[in-house]
Amino acid sequence: MELMDFCRYPIIQAPMAGGATTPQLVAAVSNGGGMGALAAPLLSAQALIEQVDKVRALTAKPFIVNLFVQPAPQPDPDEVDRARELLRPVWEPLGWNELPLPAKWCEDFPAQFEALLAANPAIASFTFGILTSAQVERLHQAGIYVVGTATNVAEAQAWEAVGANAVCAQGIEAGGHRGTFIGAQDDGLGTIALVPQMVDAVRIPVIAAGGIMDGRGIAAALALGAQAVQMGTAFLATDESGIHPLYKERLLEAAQAPARAATRLTRAFSGRYARGLVNRFMDAMQEVERQVPAYPVQNALTGAIRSQAAKLNETELMSLWAGQGVAMVRAMPAARLLETLVSEWRQALI
Template identity: 60%
Template structure:
């Protein structure tokens, strides 16, 4: 089985971004150019994972990755659920929603998703929110699938190395979207990407990926010079024409000035970074009281849908990283070429 280093020639991994951003077209375009495109599958049903993998294969014969959240089925505390609805009532009122519906489904079944991923046979599978069991990791590697684990602190990187991951993605606090923390409190994972890399390098022999705030070739060159084998970039691809986020979402990203992001639990019950907006501000004082992911994420689904329908970006979850003000709207191939030109200029 080829190593991760032999799979794709360029040191760029496109981050998996759940919620529709990573279309098959985006994933295929990154892989076709020589990076590693990643399909975010945490919110996809098992059959959809297989179908989207086949769609990617119709667009490119190059390797790609599929990402999943490692999570058990939640145990629902219905009293806590009603309390969470009360916390969200001011937001509902602002959007003209009389009642917040109780979701009929909280999340996809991870075991079924993992079976579908193995059936789909991507070259790489990446995981966040927790660590795999040894038997699960062995199933993937026996199927010829390389495994990337996500770490937000040194302890997590050590665990993924001990489990036998093929690579470890070090997610710095600058990164957009959800934090992958599974050891310790999420708010205690405070290291930036380059700080986390420096802390892990003396202890970790597994190849390392750096993620968080990398938007250009200079950032890529700096990470590689510091000892990373690859960088993972998400926000940099959100404004690409192949990205699946809405036109309004892209417009808000391109209007962003400086670091206009913050982390919040209010949307999903797990710390995630996105554009600061009215929803985050309204929920700031109660964000620590909402149910854990995926319960809060499912509960706010109706709010996010209403906000999108009403063209209210101030109430939408606009996930992105701290480098958002440097987003570029172009085709993937053009962005990839630009990045590689910048790497060469910076090296």
């Protein structure tokens, strides 16, 4: 099948880990003619299957399941102790005597991969790394369309070489984690520069991601040769989004005051560069963020802080992932946002 055989409109709701992509959001987008995407990197194998079942109870349309490609880390205890000390400026004000250690560093990717095969979604997408040709072939044998995330041409070519059906071109404007696995995570091209270069470099379809917030952005990306767009920040303020209510408020405040809608790449929260709204956590850790351990160790270590921040309604200690287009975010049901995007896209073509 071709990419556009799966949906009526070339609009994919980005998979956003951490609870944003609820089954209700995924289903609403797919039911509306776009392509919903379930973020499963932080789910156990069993939870992945359960979440897929919940989506299927709400839609008969195709949807995506996304995973992070990551090995299980084995950090040195001294490295962990140093990381906990670097985080002292953000956990000590919470009244803690020490930063608690997580029960595990991340989910078991091999187990997740087997669960993905068992769940058998129409499309599977991957970020943070690259699958082997054998893994891609197993997905193909199960009838699953494979999309790899790439932040540069070399990564797109690598995904094509292992047999991916399509590649998602993630510009540096994009909110959330950078999918880089070749080169520097905190460097890269913007979407407008990246997409045409990637389209020229590979034969498989390219999906444009990063900074696309309305129909004009969709039209521009397709004009550059992308076959579809992937939009994350645009869907964060929808009714079905599962993020914290005060996180949504911060996004809408950015929309009301565009001049103050600052985002920045940081590795302080997770050990991998990600773009979000600037807050006290980012500022407190800015000078030492290059010293923190790589993902997923740092991500697991900050989990308790972010969880407590949510309980305390303290957005200054949350990871408020958002792209550079955050000032254009809109609050409405996902189905209505999709209808609006399609209308704007068509108007931009006149």
